Amino acid sequence: MSREVHNGPTDETQARGTRYSGDPQGGTGAAPQLDKLPLDGWHRAHGGRMVPFAGYEMPVQYEGIIAEHLWTRENAGLFDVSHMGQLFIHGRGADAALERLMPGDFRSAADMKPKYSLLLEEDGGIVDDLMATRRGEDFYVVVNGATKHGDIEYMRRRLPEDVVIDHMKEQALLALQGPRAAEVIETIIPSVSELSFMQAAPFNWQGHNLWISRSGYTGEDGFEISVPASAAAALADAITAHELAKPIGLGARDSLRLEAGLPLYGHDLDTRTTPVMAGLTFAINKRRRAEGGFPGSMRILAELENGPVEKRIGFEIDGRQPVREGALVLDGEGSEVGKVTSGGFSPSLQRPIAMGYVAAHLSEPGTALKLEQRGKLFDARVVRMPFVPHRYYRKGASA
């Protein structure tokens, strides 16, 4: 038996599009130096199977990806996302300075409200996607783990001297996700569940300062908790002591976000894709569209006006076999019209799903296409995402 391809964000090399070596240990060739997460020992003690990802050894699974996935859709899953970069950007005019790097509306961003945005190249290509939250004059920004060092360099080069980036390396980041997440967290840090979706606030737990936002990457209700690394294990213990909460690995994080239709940087987004191609135009508001003034704005505003050449879409695939990243998309004549950028087996739907890019004229839901993987053709149709409906918490909305 030989392992041929590898799925999902469980190896750093995947983020650069290289083939998986087939060895979960990372192969014998020049292994990169891997860092340890603050919760490294905690993961191992809880049976986490550690794999290289984003320069760290990270848990890909504990009891099994499908069980962890379904647990998160039903209860509450605890994810360690401490590999992600937590940045504090401060200095006079930080909001206006950030607007020169990203298409977000930072000047009128409300306090304590996380906003999704994108770092862009001069040609409109995506350098990274991130969440930025105004805290007074300053911004708390969370970027992807595999790209954080490049992002910091990119921002330092372009920000004015008096806008400073602190990389908060002493902070761990935990995510508690799922329909029972609020119930779990309420028993540990009362009043957190008063946050509405996409709202954040400081909290205190046993003398430790926490920064918690009601947000996540699974399509479920949930919370992202920035905690001092020294207190992370105690907090993880307190959360998983609740019978509705279990630790969840990277494998389920990937299948959950795929079902939720959420793109993953390095796979579904990269410097060859723009926010318009990727269907992320919600991140560019009316004022920024009118004024421009962000990298690549000429191209991006033209794409908003005339439509992009390619669009990110979802695929529903016949049969049971997963079609994964790298598969080609073919039209009726067998011509290549796109590529699969993420794909796998959906534990919630019990069938294969995928996302990718196709030529804009073939992006309408219902369009029949073929996918080609390892010489085999699969019948697929374009579908609207998410594959599994989002269940975010809205204050005042009935459950």
Place this chain on the structure above:
Amino acid sequence: MSLYFTKEHEWIRVEGDTATVGISDHAQEQLGDIVFVEVPDAGRRVAKGQEAAVVESVKAASDVYSPVSGEVVEGNEAIADDPALVNSDPEGQGWFFKLKLDNPGELDGLMDESAYREWVKTL
């Protein structure tokens, strides 16, 4: 009846001139949740080292190489219908295919069960 294992984590159970092939408990454990299996049809000829079946978990896709040459007598439809059977009973009901051996000499040099279990511990 004799049981053999390969370094590619396949097992071969030989009864007379018929071999049943599957993947080991260690292999299913490494793959994780198995979601898709494709087994060869009866009548197909496979050569030693040639890919004969496909197994895919949530994480990875793998080819199962035939550890011996022969003609496929039966592919296990039960695992094609319920791939999780390979996780729950890899060395029993989770077998992949049966074939008629061309050359029993190809079995020489394969590990027996205790040698394989000892070797897996060193991985």
